[in-house]
Amino acid sequence: EPKNVIESSFFFDKKLLMHPELVRLSISNFAYWQVIAGINMTILPMTLAQHFDASTMGSLFALQAIVSVTAALPVAALADKIGPTTLIAPAFLLAACANSLYPFAHNFETFAGAMITASFGSALLGSAPTAAVANAFSSS
Secondary structure (H helix, E strand, O other): OOOOOOOOOHHHOHHHHOOHHHHHHHHHHHHHHHHHHHHHHHHHHHHHHOOOOHHHHHHHHHHHHHHHHHHHHHHHHHHHHHOHHHHHHHHHHHHHHHHHOHHHOOOHHHHHHHHHHHHHHHHHHHHHHHHHHHHHHOOO
């Protein structure tokens, strides 16, 4: 018997928290967002600063944001159509490959291409794990 409202909440449901699918998706999602935060907050700005002025860097980050926002709905529809768990591994691979290009990019076009590709991979990883969790627990 729960002692208070907090103990009766979702976070104290040990059976749910130990569900293998939820644990797997949570760990992969956490790892991805930690890596992407490190890339977007440190590595990418430092790399861009070696090649561009602040205005150009701002344009590249704006382009990245526009792609992320405009890709969100089509990517979510794709996840619904083919299954979100099917997209997680390719999305990780796409984002990883794009992010690994930053140290080798030396002009606007190469950076823009890598950032657009990384944004698309990020959009995939923004919706697919959440939909996979919802699908895993929709019958429970």
